[in-house]
Amino acid sequence: MESEQTGRPSRRKMKIARVSIVDQVCASIKQDIADGIWKPGDKIPSEAEFADMFGVNRLSVRMALQKLNTLGIIDTRVGEGSFVCKFSLKPILSEISIFYEGEDKYRDVQQLRNLLEYECTRLAVHSATEEEKKELGEALKHYNECALALSKDPYTPEVLANAVDADFNFHYKVVKMSHNKLYKDIYYMVQQLIRSHITELISTRNRRRYEAGLPFIGEDDTHNKIYNCIINSDTEALRAANDEMLGIVPIRGMDVIE
Structure with a gap:
């Protein structure tokens, strides 16, 4: 668009967003925590001290601290002050997991597990x-015990629940072994979705084998294969084991009964 008076292109007027004092104080404190000036467990200055440092009123500081408290960055204790928390995305991300629930999300969760678990296992091989x-060996031993019980009784809810807990615990340990905090937090956030996926997968597989009169799968269970990949640093066999575990590649005697 050209200006009628000058014939030159006119500039579009844009609104300049004003950053409130509260947001500025909040951002400054948050940055200091991120920079390690105050570490998890440290007590930070009081409202009065911050007000003096920033040259603002105490109400603005109080509102900034409340915002940081809501985000889980600090913990304010009555009569004691505010302390830096070991920050995690868990409380925040868990609040939005409900929007991803539903029977139609089974394949979506399968794909998410494939991305997260394969990458975390690959990292765990090296880290x-x-x-x-x-500890993973102990988790595997417990899983195998629960899996054996489920193979003998796939219809009792308590037996299934125990197997699901053991299954999730095994994978969560692998995720933590990746030493990637963001992966760990995301996995924890969607744990209810993952548990639902595990429940559907192992329940269906074990009922098929039980009804077909097949014995406990034992050492051929994919969890044992994944454990061996980590112990033996075998990244070549990892992809196949991961795909079998998630049902991406059907397993004879589990997903296909002939």
Whole structure:
């Protein structure tokens, strides 16, 4: 658009957003925490001290601290002051997980698990400590015990629930072994969706085998394969084991009964 007076293109007027004092104070404190000036567990200055530091009134500081408290960045205790929290996305992300629930989301969750679990397992192959591998071995042992019980009785809700807990615990340990905090938080956030997916998957598979009169799958269970991939640093076999575990590639005797 040209100006009628000058014949030159006119500039479009844009509204300039004003940043409130509260937001400025909040951003400054948050940045100091991110920079490590105050670490998790540290007590931060009082409202009065911050008001003096920033040259603002105490109400603005109080509102900024309330905002940080709501975000889970600090914890304000009556009579004690405010302390830096070990920040996590869990409380925030868990609030929105409900929007991804529903029977039609089964394939979506399967694809999400594929992305997260495969990548975390791949990272775990290289980053897992000996102690973590030992703990994963214990988790696998517990899973196998629960899986054996489920293979003998796939219709009792309590037996299924125990197997789901053990299954999720195994995978969550692998996710934590990736040493990627964001992956861990996201996995924790969607755990209800993952648990629902695990429930549907192992319930269907075990009922098929039970009704077909097939024995416990034992060492051929994909969880054992994934564990061995991590222990033996075998990334080549990992992709196939992951796809079988999630049902992306059908397994004979589990997804296909002949």
